[in-house]
Structures are given as structure tokens and as C-alpha cells.
Amino acid sequence: MSRAAGPFDVARSPFPPGISLIEASAGTGKTFNIAMSVVRLLLEQDAAGQPIVSGLGGILVVTFTNAATEELVTRVRRMLQLAHEVWSGALYAKSNSEIEILRELANGREPWAATRAQEALRALDALAVFTIHGFCKRVLDEFALESGAPFSMELLDDPTPLIEEAMFDWWRRTFYIDPALAAWAVHRQWSPLSFVQDYAMWRRWPDAVLDPMIRLSEARSVLTTVAKRMLDVWSPDSLRGTAAAVKWNKGAVLATEDGLASLDALIQEARAGSLAAMQGLAGALNIDALQAKANKVGKQNRATADGIADWPIAVAATALAAAIQQLVLAVRADCLQDVDDRVRTLKRERSLMGFDDLLGQLHAVLAAQGSEGLLARAIRQQFQAALIDEFQDTDSHQFHVFRIAFAGQPLFLIGDPKQAIYAFRGADVRAYLEAARQASHRYSLEFNFRSTPPMVQAVNALFSRSTAPFVEPEIAFHPATARNFDPNPKGVAGSHGLHWLFVPPDTRNGNSVPTPIGQARTLLFRACASRIASYIKQEVPPGRIAVLVRKGFEGVEMVQVLAEAGVRSVVSGLGDVMQSLEMAELQRVLEAIAVPRDPSRVRAALATTLWGATHEDLVRLASPEGEREWEEILTEVASLRELWATQGTLQLLERLFESRAVVSRYLTYTDGDRRLTNLRHAQELLHGAAEQDALSIEGTLRWLDAARREPAETRGVRELRLESDDDAVQIVTVHRSKGLEYDLVFCPTLWGVRRVEPDAPVLVHEQGRVVYDHGSPRLAERTAQAERERLAEDCRLVYVALTRARFRTYVAWGPIGNAPNGSEQSALSWLLFDGAAAPDRDGPAAVADQLRAAPDAWQGMLRSLVDAHPSLMALDMVDTWQPIAPVAAAPQAPPLTGHARQLPSVPSLRERFSTFSIASFTSLTAGVYESLRAEMSEQVARDRDAQPDATPVTTVTNDPHDFRTFPAGAVPGTVLHAIFEHAHFDGSPAAWQEIADRELLVLGFDEDEHELRTASTVRMMQRLLQAPLPGLGFALAAVPASRTRREWQFLLPLASADHVMTRQALAAVFAQHGGAHGAAYADQLRRLSFNRLHGYLTGFVDLLFEHEGRWYVVDWKSNQLGADNGAYKSSALQTVMDDHHYTLQYHLYLVAAHRFLAQRVPDYDYDTHIGGAAYAFLRGFADASVDGTGWFVHRPPAALIRALSAALGA
Template identity: 50%
Template sequence: MTRTAVPDRTQFAVDTSPFAPGVSLVEASAGTGKTFNIAMSVIRLLLEKDAHGEPVVKDIGNILVVTFTVAATDELVERIRGLLRWAYDVSHGRPTNAPYNTQQLLLRLFDGREEYAQQRLARALAELDTLAVFTIHGFCKRILDEFALESGTAFGATLLEDEEALLLNALQDWWRTRFYADGALAGYAVQRSWQPDTFLSDYRLWARFPDVRVDPTPAFDEARQQAQVAIEAFAAVWDERAFRSLVADMEWTQKSPFHDPAQFDELMSRAAEAQAGRLGAAEVVGRALCVESLQDVVAKRSNAQKAKRDQIAEWPVAQAASRLGATLETMQQAVRVDCLGHVRAWLVEEKRRRNQMGFDDLLESLSTVLAAQGADGLLATAIRSQFHAALIDEFQDTDIHQFRIFDTAFAGRPLFLIGDPKQAIYAFRGADVHAYLAAVERASPQFTLGENYRSTPAMVEAVNAVFSQRLQPFVEDAIGFHGATAARNEGPPAILSGTQSLHWLFVGPEERRGKWTVTSQGTARQLIFAACVRHMAQQIRDGWEPRHMAVLVRTAAEGQAMAELLRAHDIPAVVSGMGNILQSAEMLELQLVLEAVASPRHEARVRAAMATHLWGSGAPEVQQMSQAGCEAEWDAVVASLTALRDTWVSHGFLQMTQELLAQRTVAERVLAFRDGDRRLTNLRHAVELLHHATVDESLNSEGILRWISQQRAERPREADISELRLETDADAVQILTIHKSKGLQFDLVYCPTLFRGRPTDTTQPLLVHEGGQVVFDHGSANRTAREQQAEVERLAEDCRLAYVALTRARFRTYVGWGAVGNTNSKVSGAWFSALAYLLSDQPGLDQQPTSDRPAAVAEWFRSDCTRYEAALQALVRRYPSHMALEMIDTLEPPVRLHAGTAPQAPHFAARLLPDTVPVRTRFDTFAVTSFTGLTAGAHAFTVAAPRDVDDVGVNTTQSVQALPRSDFRRFPAGRRAGTLLHTLFEHSRFDDTPALLRDRVAGELLREQIIADRIDDRVEAVAQMMHAVFTTPLPSWSFTLAQLSTDRARHEWEFLLPFADAESAFTRQAIALAFETHGGPDGVRYAAMLRQLGGARLHGFLTGFVDLVCEHDGKWYVIDWKSNQLGADPAAYGETSLQAVMDSSHYTLQYHLYLVALHRYLRTRLPHYDIDVHLGGAAYAFLRGFAPGASVSGHGWFTHRPPRALIEALSAVMDRRGRRESA
């Protein structure tokens, strides 16, 4: 099939494609390894030489990488870091865990220049902290800050991340300026229910893209004057008696206002008010008495009546009313234009006065300066002197400013634009795919990435089939479709039933009164949601983990509905980034309780607070408080609220809310709900948000209550701080919007609502592309054509959304589709959807003008409800090995996952507690806990415990302050230092040279602002310590970490182990018994210390992170880094002292649990596993003991290999099921 007129592009090969100066394009389809290719391009640029044999880029810090989000920048940095490390190893011929294909690609990049590559890569690794990976706004801010002189911008401008409050102030200023001095206009605004923020959505739409042209643009003063002239002209010809006489001589239809005396009298009153100069009444009269309206309600029963109808055009009053309506419409447009201009000017001036810049200002300022100065100007030259090449990711989400910036700043330098217009779905954020398409015309050469590394061949072919139905699958000719090919020939796992990759869940028409018609959207959603849950339940029973499944929806409401349905059937689900905490039920309840705390003697407020789940009294208790004899109970509530108010005043908001949550046992009560995780997360988020508001804006109790009311009344913000947070990281089905899913992948994907379609709202201003410009149309002469164009652009973006949704899955996607909607509806229905366009088998559709296709598709399906199934059946019959069709016409309830059928996995164990267990007991005994939770006698109700980071340690016997700064024992102590040291060990190789270690240490210490420059003595102290750790033999085993193979070592090894169950809880006493019985004299001594901890009986899961798991000579070891500050005395790091520290800090228990986890892991992975043969032991590196002269034995190692019987006994304690422990 011939595709659209898109230029042919060659496949991008990072090792052979030209990296020439100028603009190059890489169009990367979904799943084609875009991030890998960007990271590999950084290595290519480091090794590339120009025609004169000079490096294209001097250092890694001279490469600019720009992407869309902060999260994406972090991912890119990690990918680049990893590839650089692999490249460095490959250049030295060292073994590496890099895939074979990657190693071969690196060798091709070296092209026999290994020695040159070694030098360049070593320097790049040492200077990796200089790598410039930014978001577009971060890059602009950096340039404007560093080159303020060259750019002519103000020094020290601050970034305004949320302009919402400023925008509302600007609207209020415009309102005061325009309406306070014009009483008639103010009355008109009241009559139309205008308020300062009425035009807020108009402003946001207009400001979405830069350089938007408004059409029409009437001047306010002139339009206002013309409206006054029109009113006076109408007043001059208006005569009620004469008009009634005219009307009486005519025959009118039933819908005319002259048929009903009351309506007629009301209209005459409005005409009299218009004659008196009231604008609101004049608008009513202009609509009702204009020539067109009057002619429309004339009864045309005879030729005489038709003649009278034609004579209406000659009526002076109708002519005057027509002019009145037209001028008032123009005045409304003038008011909107006036608002847009005033608000923009006010914002510019106010931000200039405050020396602030918003995100859009960063782009506009840099673009404007570069355009004015040109490619040879001061600023562009300065940028090129710092950055010698640029890689711009996600460029389909660009705008005209962004391309202008990079095109000018990198003139004559390698500039790679990487993107995929098929995934341009962020127009609501200002991303303009048409700006991308314009930039593409400037790019040469142009490449493509077409090999899909994400999905199976069947999944790739299924997606290709859907988008090959149309000659222009993305509606507009400029975006074509070339089917991807699967890079790997793999099939789905055996546990996935069936072979087809694309499953259609079809809802057919329903019979009403003997006639087939479409199914309502509510019914269809219910049917498809239930089918999705049914499939998920079966897949979980087959062995799939819920975390590998995702549900992609269009709206937050759809996501919440699906989450509730999944939870109702015992399938764990989390909702990602949908909704706003300010609009949540938890924020409302918190507001009610805070109002009562602020006014504890306000009876209505107190009763409202008591009725919330947060307070927990319930309706019966609140009602009982009204009865006689309950005064004491009421006084107790008031006293409690008064005490909380006093705490708020004296100790602040956060202290008060902590007391409130503790006194009312809120966490326990909230977690008892099925969606307790969600509720508790929202509540904590709400408290945090209000705490920041009280601190940042110095708000008292009344101030914070006003703040909540104002924020809830405003339009929901898009800022991250108010977006709902993920309630848990548990093994759960992920529910997210299609927009949020971009860039992610899942094994199984459900798209239950892709059948939804909603056309453009033509009653509102439109934003359309026309002749290379963006036009804001709010009533122009070209309105009809632009409405068609707006519908084309709407459908095109819906097709791109469908592409994103259908390309997320590795193995299978389920899609909802069917004859769905309301036959009489003009605002929604499956016939408006992207699937309707993609699946339509309407003859000649591809040959129709682009502007006609959306309406043609809608009419095709609306006119015959059997066409939905026919079109889909035809597609499935053509691709029977890739697609399956499931007809859904009845609501089959999904099978509930009960304890007897659910697999033994954490997500079900956490939810399937016996109903007879009291709520408090559930949450006091069932836990996902860690070593810290066990030893502290407490456990958190979190799913993943934090990584273990050392505490400060023990009392010192000799002050470390007397030591020189070059002695590592004096290095700062505490959690921050511990985390930094763990990070350094995690990202270092054990065979690193001292020079490499110094460079890496200096970079981390600078980043953490512990040192001010690289020559600080502490750099050498840390590097020297690390080198000693790597090269000092481990006692008892006589090998060093430097001897370890990198592919046999794993940093931050995470484990999750089930321990006991509800019937045989796991206790510290049971652990102590195992140490007493099998641990020898040392075990008996430590058991006594364990018994002193006491603590509750636990069942659930044990989680943790081992700093290092490694293998040497066939034995496996666990290794942990400890930065505890034990003092300056060398004896503190001797064997006897370290044994005491291990016991007192319960590190002894820690490493035994680590070894149990490793033991249980190895016995499922190693053939013929035997503890004596394969389990080596545990080693703890007390890092301060590796400073020169810090240890009497020359090192800070503590090593131990527990007896086999003790490891097996501890494992058995955790394995117990169904019987009580006797200890």
C-alpha cells in the first residue's frame, strides 16, 4: 500500500551514519531504542574527528543533551554513564556484562583506535559530572544565567514555576480597569455572569503557543462606541404599539415568542430596556428581533405569508435589531481581545518588576535574543564555544521558539533532532507538532529508527495492521506511517494463553423497541471494564504478576472507576498521577476538621468535623450529641479541639496535625478501607501541602483556611506538588492516562476506553493551524472552514494517542471497541473516535479531502450500527494469527481471587487477612518490615523499606577532631555522609585506579557541596580509604575485592521474603531460640540481647537491600559498608571491638538475615546447591578503619561464616506455616 508523501529516510546506524555539521533528523518510532542510541551517540561524538583530524567535541562537557522531563534527564544520565563504563571496559579488552551486540557495536565505533578510545573515555568518566543533560527550560535558564551579558537579560532573575496566582491578579486588574468606570458595561457583565476569571480559559488557549494570531481583532473603544450607536439607532425606531401591530398581521410558528402572551410581554419589556440603553437587554433584543430570527419563526403556509416573510427584511426595527446584534457580538469579541492584550502586558511588566521569568518566558527570551543577534552574534557564539554538538530528544514536542533557538545557536555544528511525530500528544502543554514538521523540512540528512526492541513480532505486526488500514493513518498528510519490524524473534511466555497479541473487546448494538441501536457509553464501559478485570484475574491465576499489567485511560474518572473495580475483586491496583490533591475528599475532610480546630465552640463546624472519616465519630454519635445528657461528651470534644488549637498556635501546624492523627488513630481507621492506601497517601500529601503553605506564606489558622478555599475554587493546577501521588510501590496493576504512559512499557496492556470520541466544541474559541501560523478564532468570517480544520487536528491527535496506547505492550494489548454512543448526540460517541477512522471500511474515504474525513467517518458509522462489527471482523479475518475478537454482550462478574485460589504473593497476602482478625491486630502484626523494623521494635506500614544507611555510631574514646582533615576518620558522620559513601561504592569498580577514584570522589563531594574544590584534603582521604577497602584481603578468606569479576557482583541486591503467616507469627523470641540452639557460645550471648527487644508477633514479608552480593571461587558472600564513627583509637577497629559493635547495633542479626535471603535465593538457582560448598559468609567493612593507622590489625574488616545449622534454623523459622511457635 502506498503511504503518504513523507520523505524516504535511511535507517540510523550510530556507528556509520554521518555526524556532519548541520541539522540532522532521527525519527524514532515507539520502542526502537531511542534512549540507547542517544547515549551511544554521546560516545560516537567523543570519538569523532573532523576533516582536520581534530575531535569534534573537546570533552564530554561540550556535548548538550536536551529532553522533555526531569525524569528523562535522570534516565539519560544513567544510560550514558553505564555505556561509558562498558565502552571503557571493552576498549581495554576487559570482561563486561554488556550484551554481545553492544560490545560489537562499540568495537566498530573504536575502529581499531582502542588506545585513543581509552584516553577519551577515561577522561569522560572522570568528568562525567560536567555532562550537560537538561530539560529545554533548564537549558534556557542556564544560558540566560551564564550569559546574561551576551543576552542582555537581567542578572539574577528567578524562575516562577507556577504563574497561576499572578495570572489571576492580572485578570482582576483588567476587570477593574475595564468595568469599574463603565456602569452599562458592568451591568452587561453581570447579566452575562462574567467574572474576572471568565476569560481565563480563553487566555490559556491563546497563550498555549507563541505568536498566535487572533481573528478577529476589533478595538475595544471603537466596538464599544459602535454598540452605543446601534442602541441609539434601535431606540429611535422602536415603537412597541407599532411592532405589536406588525406582529398581529403575521402567522407565526409554535416556537416563536409571539405565540405565548407571557413570552411576548417579556420580550417587549426587554426592548424597552434596550431603548433605555441597557446592554444586556439589547443583546436579547438583537437576537430575537433581527431579520434572520423573525423570518425563521414565520409560518409559511401560503404564498402571502411567504411574501410577508420576505418583507421583514425591510422592517426598520428588524434592521436596527440586526445591526444591534452584530455590534454587540463584535463588542464581546473586543472585550476578549482587550482582556488578552491587557493580561499579557500586565504579566510582562509585573514579572519584569519582580525580576522573575516563567517557563515560557525562558524560551521566548532566548529565542528573541538569538533571532535578533543572528548565528554570528555574541550569544550564539558563546553557546557554541561551550557546546560543540547537541542531541535534542522528544523534538516532536517542540514549538517555533525551540527550533529557532537550536537552529541559530548550533549553526555549523552537529545538531541532531530526535523525535516521533506519531507520538506528539502534548498540544495541551504547548507542544506543536506542526512546528516539528516545519523544522523537519530544514533537516538533512534524515534517518529513522524502525526496529522495535520492546514488543514481540506478533505485537509489532498487529499494530502495523491497525495503522496500515488508512493511506493517511494520522489524518494529516505530513505524518506518515512505515511499519516497524521486530528486532528480536521471541514469542510470548508460556503462561500467556493464546497466541494473538491484539485482543478486541467488542460491545455490539442493543435492541430497543424492535430496532437495533448503539449501546450507551455507560453500559459499554461497564461491560468492557468487567471483561478486563476477568482477563486480569485469570492471568494472575496463571502466574502473571499484577505489576506487569497496565490499564491506560483517557481521564482520571475512568482510572478511578477501574481502580475501584479491581480492588473490589481483590486485585491490587495503583492510580498514577490522576487528579489533584486539592480536589480530593481527604483535603475536604481535613478542611472541615481544621475549621473546627480553629473555632472549637462553633457548633456547626464541630458537628461537620465529627462526621468525617478523619475524626471518625460517625452519624449516630454526632446525632446523639444533640440529646440531653451528653453534655460531658460534647465538652470532651470541644476540649480536645481547643487543645489542638493551642498546639497549632504554640507549636505550629505540623505538630498539631501529628497530634490530631495520633489521638484519633487515623491511620488505623483509614487503612481498614479497601482503598486505605490511597486515602492515607492523600491525607499525608494534604498535610504536607498545607504545611508548606503555612511556612512559605506565614499563614495562621484563618489564613490557611482561606488558602484552602481559594485553591479549591480555582482551576486544578498542573504543578507536581498538587498532583495526586502514587499510593504504593507494591506489586499492583498500574492505572495511568495514555499521556502518562508515553515512554513506558508493560507486558500486558488494557485500553478499555479507546472507543470514546468527542468532537471539537465549536461554541468556544478555536486554535487552528493555517498557512504556517496558529490562529485563535473567536468568530471570524472563516469560522466554518476553521471548525473543519480544528476537527481534523482533533482527530489527528486522537490517532496519535491511539498509537501511543497501542505501542506500550510487550506481549498483548486488550482494546475496547463497539457500537457505542447516543444516536442523537453531537458531543460524544464511538463514531468520533480514532478507532472509527482507523478501522473504517468506507469506500473512497482515503480519497476524500482531509477536511471532510472526520465528518464522513462519523456519518458512516452513525447511519448504520452494524458497521462497527463488520469493519472489525474484516480486519481480524485478515490477521487471524495476530488478533482475536471477543464479543461482550452480557455482564459476567469477574471471578474473585479468594485465599484458596490466589498465588502466594505479597499483594494477595496483604489483602487476604481473615475477616475475624480485628483491624488493629491486622495492622499491628502484618507487615512488610526490614532489619531496622525488627531491631527497633517497630515496623512501618510501607511496602518497601528504605535502604540501610549507617547511623552515627558509638561513643568515641578519643576525639577525631584532633586528626588532620586528610584522615578519613575525621570525615563527617551521619546519614547524609553514609548515603554518599554507599553511592560511591555502588558506582565504582573494585579495580579502579587511585586517579579514577579521586576524580569520582571529587565529583560526588562537589555535587553534595561537602567540598568547594577538587584539591580538598577530604578527596584524597575518601579515595585512599576506598582503594584500601578494595585491595585489603578479607580475613579468613584471603581474597580482595579487586579480584572479583564484575559480572559476579551485584550492588544493592534487593530481597523480599515471606515470614510465617497469620497462624504462626514470626517473633524476635523465635529468632533468639535459633541463635541459642545452633549459634554456639557467641549465639547464646547474642540471643540474650535479642530477647531484650521483645516486640509483637509478626507475619508478612521481610525486605532489605544488601550493599553487595558477590561470588569468588564458587562461594557467595554478602558485604556491607559501615561508616560508623567509632573514634580515633585504632583499637576501636580491632576484632574484639568490632564484634561488640556488631552485637550492640544488631548488625549480627542483619547479616544472618542477609545470608538467609541469599541461601534461599541460591537454593532455587544453583544446581546441586549445598550451604557448605556455596555459601561463603558475611563481611562488614567499617570504612573508617581503613584510614592509615586506624586499625591495630591493619584493616576494618569484620568477617564471619555462621554454622550451617543456624542458617537452616533461621530459614525454618521464616518458613513455618499453620502452627504456633513455642518460644
């Protein structure tokens, strides 16, 4: 049992055998004490007067990172040099705290002490300072016989490729032999890489227990039995009679004949073995689902609804739902266990060992042999004492390794549980707490040498408010005592240490509600930038100011706001170029180039500084007027992909940097030298990796993603240091700020919260073990525990953030965001409202409920805290957009059309069409929209003159319930395309809602409108996918995903250089083969603006699918044609098709499909295999009461398609 903690005195505290735990709070001189302890250990003697360590090489020091090992080696060397000078008499007349400690350590033994110090300096190369993995490798290498470690093992830097290989092996073995299971995996949108994420989470902590552990074969067998029972009790007639007794709510599947028919169709698919159909049946007919759709108003209705629980079909469906869920869990459990076993086998067969394997093997050997085993005794013979730094960031395996290896010898564990913030890397603060319980001596470092008294006392006041400030009762807060009495630097007025920035509730609509997260973040970033600019004007060095953020993207936004203020800033990656802003932007641009038709990726690329689009550019591209320009950009991105594929990464980046005028643009920024240096370094790394491993485009992106995810301490890719970085405001994540200090610190987003997702797998501590729960009956209980652990780490994160400053910290708080991620769930709220004192056991929920109920009370509570400590704290309101007076004129980005920033940087259409080109439908129809708009304006003017009292055209009101009011423009249109691209037509509305909910986030609706827009979008999808295509007799819901190709790209060779394609040739084809309509449309084709084309015609078909042996092309159109349902009838849509040249578009698509199928389908025949083209005008499916609107379907005659193909050339 450990003793109570007492103050640690490096000169006087006992250095006994056994475990000594030293709690080193922030700023208390931990590194100094470790270095001085190394010197003291050299002088420690046993009862017989013999040194307890053989020399410097007999002392082991373990720390967290390679950078920390370098710092400790330097500090120990300097301390030994100082000790030798003191003990040899060279500094006899001098005195300071270090010298006095060294004199006390010698205590009359100066000559002998000087000799020991001199010997240590001569043997400095023997100083054993390692990371944990470095120590494990050293032991396994030097004591291979004692440890039983295999010889000639290759160290694996990154296990990810091995894990992916094992995952794909499992995927093939599991799904290739079971077509029904494979089809279900596709239906659920599973992929091998999605399971890799589950595996990484499970293996984060050693020995994590997998729960539940269900055998796949057993779950499959149970499902078969339960499904048979479901099919046996199915009787449409009986169910129809039973359901008739129930009063159903709108939308109930049993309320209509169509619903019963759809269920019967699912039954037939289920009889054929479809797991997706079984899932659909279970979801629709289980007891809870049916009772939720039953009307329960009135006693009779309630009784009838309650009786559903006794229906045989409902009982069977409920059992089927449970069996399907068990199968989901069994698949995941089988995957994780199988992949883990396979990874171990691959490592053994290939003589590979990862960093975690080093620790795992050493732990296994020591645990098996015990403290008196060969290996432990060999370690103690070489190292007679050990000091383990940053012990709060270890895990149970590491603690047990040191406990066994150094049993009976001095073992110092130095750390601070209040700063344990690296759980995502596998660190486990409970290892520290276990060590605290086992330690024979416990000490603490009480004096803060970093921060001034107001700063230290303000932090003391905040954390002393709560009875359990770190949630875990075993982690206590002890007020620190300041030992930094430096006066405030020039420009820092006032005595307070903690300066609150309060965001009050949003009252614009007459109600007091939390301020939206995005709005609050913008307000706070500007508030911080304004104050930073003011400090710099008062001659505070920018390099001594830091902005701490929770997430990297926040740092990017902060850089931009500071740039507006003329303040140079640098996003600190602790010297790691992989984490630089430039590498992040380059990755975003490359991901867009790799998939040029993914609108979300391209938009993300355009928004980067690297691409250089301005805000005005993005707004224009999101408007209807920007549709043609948007298509031009997509074409340009596609051409860059072609360059990448044919000439490689280096040539692509050179072209990209040249076309975007990167050098000239970047040099206009205050930190342009840093940006360009990072960018060129990133280019070298990407080119080197691609060349060395002959990587494809996808391989290069995988390498980059893996390299950026890899821990910096194992990656070794250093950022090229520039002297100018020291003169910039430092922007750093709270995690990376640990161990650093600044004069002034700004924390604009500590109120942020990322709660544990409900129903998602969780890793939690439970009765001395770690459990990975991916769906057990206790998942809800463990999710609550995971949320509590999340809050505890967030409290520790706040402590780290608030202890970085020497003089002052600005921290923001207030009612921000809505549940479940509102600031009422934040660590700051827990601290300010003392969640531990809540009367119930769920303190976090009590705090959240209290704050949510009274958003106006937040300010009063914070004001009372500040008023209680007027000399330590101050409070400012941040409720308005604050103008920023810039330090210097911020560089203005050139306009999009400027010489250096043209977007896109491609030749003009006239130049392009006069030479060999890759053309698109958009380029063929360039100029149509301008002339169409002019014609329409003239017609409207004539109509007004002729009919001044005419009834105005019906307009669309802004009702979010009505899908016809969905925003118009290029960006909303591409969002809708993305939804249909990812949706399974035969899936469930719940799956569609999940996709729509995710994709609509791009449009930035507020929370309420987002929910309504998502619902109206899903309703539109249901009507569209379930509506029979006119003249075809089937709906898209009948088309499985396996029979579709989304965003199908084609590349058609056009006529050769001596036989070009012209608009007259196109018109002639339609006039000759298109009947009366074709002749009329030919006149419109002759008015197109292009003259002659040769080269290639490219395009992307939204959907190509096959149904019953025939192929169809589909295009989604989001055109806003008005509120009149008649505008979306097929007869009216013909005019729209012609005016926008969609008619030409679908004919070109069918030519592409015609040529494609002719090469791949045996005995291909157009009339047999081509079903036609279908254009879905999405707003035509908004009204459920109107049938037959929204679809335009046509199948041109074979003669027209063959003639058009011939006119295009081959």
C-alpha cells in the first residue's frame, strides 16, 4: 500500500528500492528533476557504502518520444558538467539553486563525487535514454537467449499493409463462398477497409476483450432456422384480415394493398435466400415497428395495438430481427479475431515484428518468467535503477514490464495523471492509478516555475470549484504554488491570468437559444485575432503567442482569420511536415484529381489556398449561372488526372503549381517562405514514394494517408525549419501543446464536444479489464461509461490547455450548439457547475440538463466566479462581429480572372475546338444558356406588353417541407447527385436518410431546416424510386445495386483530323432519322457555337443499369421549373429537354452505351439490349398526390443511334 503523497525534494527525499511515484504537475520542473535524479543516483550508496549503480550506464531513463530522449540527454550532460565543476571546486564562489542542490548531494564527498561525475562524462555514450519501444528492442536484441526472442527479425514500421492483406484474405474466404452473405455485405455497404477501422480500435489497448464473441457459423444457422419460421407463418390473406382490425397511422406498411404487395415481394426474395429481404421484413413487421405505426388514441385502439405483440408474424419478425443483428455481430467478431490471428501468422512467417510486438513479446516473457527469471535478472544486472518519464501515457503492459524487471530496485515513475490525454494512441491513465496503489513512496512536485501567480492562482480557483474536477475520484487536484515572479512583458496590461470570452445565447428570433457552433467559432476566432493584433501592436513578440485548438481544421480557419489581420501565423506540427497545412491541402487536391467527378472532393480542392479560388468564385460556382464554369472545372480536373496517370506525380505537381501560379501567389503572404518550403518538401516526399514503390494513383493516395496518420515519433519526417517560424503566432492543437509554454495563450474552442456515438462500438474500462463492445446487450450501459471516460479526458485536456501560458490565457465558453454536441456537455461546463456534486449518479447528464434548461443563467454563473476573483480573472462578451484593425495590410488574392489566378487554367473554348481536344457535352453546348436567357427575356417582355393583366407565373415558396423549394444551383445539384450515387435503390428509407443527412451538411442549413430538408429529400427519393418508369413497367427500386454503374465515365473517339465532326453533321442526323421532332430539334443544333471537333468526347453518365437484359441510361436533374405540377409532366418536359440540349446529351450517352455494349455483350443488338434513356426531374416527385410527373423517358430508334455514332466517327 502506498503512502500519502508528499513533496519531492531531489536532494533529500529517500531513493529506496521499489516503486516511487512522482506526480509532476504542469510547469513544476519535471525534466530538471529527472536530470538531477540521474546525478544523485550516481552518488547513492547502499548500507555497505557501495554505489547502488555501476555508473552512468547502470541508469535507465525511458521517455515518450525521440525528441524527448534528445532533450533529456542534453539536460543530463549539462547537469553532469555543472556537477563536476561544482564538486571539483571550479565554482566555489558561485551560488544558485542548482549549485546548492549539487553541494547538498555531495555532502562532504566532493572529491569522490567529482570523480564519479568525470567518469560519467567520459562514458556519456553509455547513457541509456530510450523510448519504450527503443528499450524493448534493446532488451530483446541484447538478451535474445534469456528472452527467447527469434533472431533476424525485421522491424515493421507500419503494420497497416499487413492488416489490410489479412483483411482482404478474410473477405475473400468469407464472402466468395457465400453469395447470399456477399450480396448482403454489398447491401449494407460494407468494405474491407471499414472493418480495418474496427480492428484498429479494438487493438488500441492490449488484451482488450471482444464482446460479444459470436461464431459466424452458429449465427448463420440460427438465422436460417428463424427465417424458416417467418416464412412458414406468412399468409397474406390472414395478415390482411388481422391488420384490418387495427387503425393505422399514415405510412403504415399494412395499411394499403401496395404495402402488402411489397411485403409479399420481399417474402419471395427471402425464400430465394436474400438476407437483405429478410432484413427488410424484420424491420417492417417486428412488434415495435408495427406498434409504432398503430394509432393508440382511445382505449379500443390502444388495446388493439397492444395485441400486435401476440401476432405470430410479428413474433417471428421480431425473432428474425434479433437473428439478423446477431449475424451482424458475428460477422464483425469473426472478422476481427480472424484478422488478428492472420496478422500474427504473417508476421511469424515473414520474420516481421511491429513496435507494439516488441512490447508485447517482452511483456509476455517477463510475465511468464517472473521477477526472478533469467530475463529480469539480466535486465537488473545491466540497469540498477530506472526512471520512467511521462508515465501517465503508458499502459498496463508497460507498467508490468518495469514492475517485474526492476523488482527490488529503485524504480521512479514520473508523470501527471491530470495530463493523460493520449488515449487515442493507446495510453491508459489507469496504469498510472494502478502504479499509485502499488508504490511504496509517493511524491509530488508542488512549485510551478512556468506561470506567474495570477495565472497559477486562476487555474487553482477553477479546478478547486469541483469535488472531482477530473471526473475520476482517484485523480485529485492539488493547488500549485507559483515560483515565477517575472513582471508582465511590455504590452500585457492588467494583473489577471485568466480572461474569459463569453458567447451569450442567440436571441435573434425572440427566444434564448444556444449560438450555432459555426457562428460561435467565427465570432471567437475574430475576437482572438483582434486581441492578438492589438498585442502585437503593443510590441508583444508574435512567436510568444499561441492559439490552441482542438482539431486541425480549426487551426486552418484561425490562420485565415489572422491573415486578414495582417498577422503571420504558423500551424505547428512539432516539426512534422506530414502534419503541415500545405500537406493537408495537397492531399485534398490530389484526392479530387483522383476522382474528378466527385463534386464534394472537387469543392474541397477549390477551397484550398493551393488551388486559389476566392469566396466569390465559390459563390458563383454554386449559382445557376456557374453551372457551365463548374463543368469546365471538372473537365480540367479530369485532364490533370490523365496527366498523373500517364506522366507521374512529379509532372502532375509541376503542372499544378504552374497553372495555379503557386509561387507568385504564396510569396504575397506573410508566411509565404514557410508555405513554399513545406510544399516543395511535400512534393519531394510524394515523388520519392511513388518512384520507389512504383505506386499507382490510388497507391500514392494510400501511402500519403497512411504516412499522415502514422505517429510523428515513428515517422521521422521532419519539417524543414525556417528562422521566420519563430516570429509567427503559433497555432497548435492542445494535444501537441503538451510540454510547451508561451507568454500568451488563446483557447477559442475548449467548449467543443465530440460525444460517443450511440450504438457504435466502444472501448471501456470495466473491473480491471478493457472491453471492446460492438453490440452486446450491455452496449447502452457501456456507451454511458465511454461517454464518462470521454468527459474525463476532456477535463484533462482543459488542464493541459490552461497551463501553457506564463502570463495570461484567454478561454471561450457559453451556450453554444445543440444536443448532443452542445457545450453543456463540455469539460468546462463540468468544472464550472461541479458535476461531481450532482445529487444523482450521472453527473454529466445533470449538468447538461441544468444548463439546457436555463441558457440565460450561464453568464450569471460565470460572472459570479470572476467577481469572486477580480484580480485573477476578467470577462468579455463576444456577441457581435468584431472588426479587426490589421497590423499590416493583408495580401489581397488576385481575382479569379486575373492573369495569375485564372480558373480554370485551360485554353478558351474557341482555341480548344480549333485543335485536337477532349470535349464534353458542356463544351458542345457552350453559349446556349446565354442565348436562351436572352430569348426568354425578350419573350417575357412581349408577353407583358400583350397581356398586362395576365396572371403571374406560380412561384415556389420557401417551405422546407416541400422538396420543390430545395435550393437551386450547381452545389445543391451536385449534392443531390451524390445522394443518388451512394444510395441503394432497393434499400430502406432509413439507409437513404443516413446518406441524405450526411450529404446535405454541405449546404449549411441550420439544425431544424436540415432535418426538414433531409425528410423531404427522402420522401422525394421514395416516390421517385417506387414510381414505375413511364412505358417501361418497372421502378428503380427493383434494380439491385449489383446491376448498376454510378457515374459511368466514357471516352468516345471522334472523327479524325481530316474528317472533323461539325454541328451541321449532328443536325443532319436528327433531321434524317428523328422524325418530326428530330427535324425541329435539328434547327436548334445548328445554332450551337462549336464549329469543328476531332479528338475525344468524354462524359459521365449518372447511372447506367441493366434490367431483364436491357440497358438504360439515367440522369438526375434538379432544375427548378416552378410550383405547378404540370411543369413536370412528360409532355412539358420535352421542351425543357430540347432547350437545355438534354436531348443531345442522352443521345450521346446512348451512343456511348451502344459502343460499350457492342464490345462486351455476345450477339449484341441495339433493339434487344438497349432500353433507352430516362431523365428524372427530381422536383417533380415532391407531391405524393400527383402521379406521372417527373420522368422523361425515350428510346430513340436504332437507325438514329447508329447514324449518330457514324457521324461522331471512330
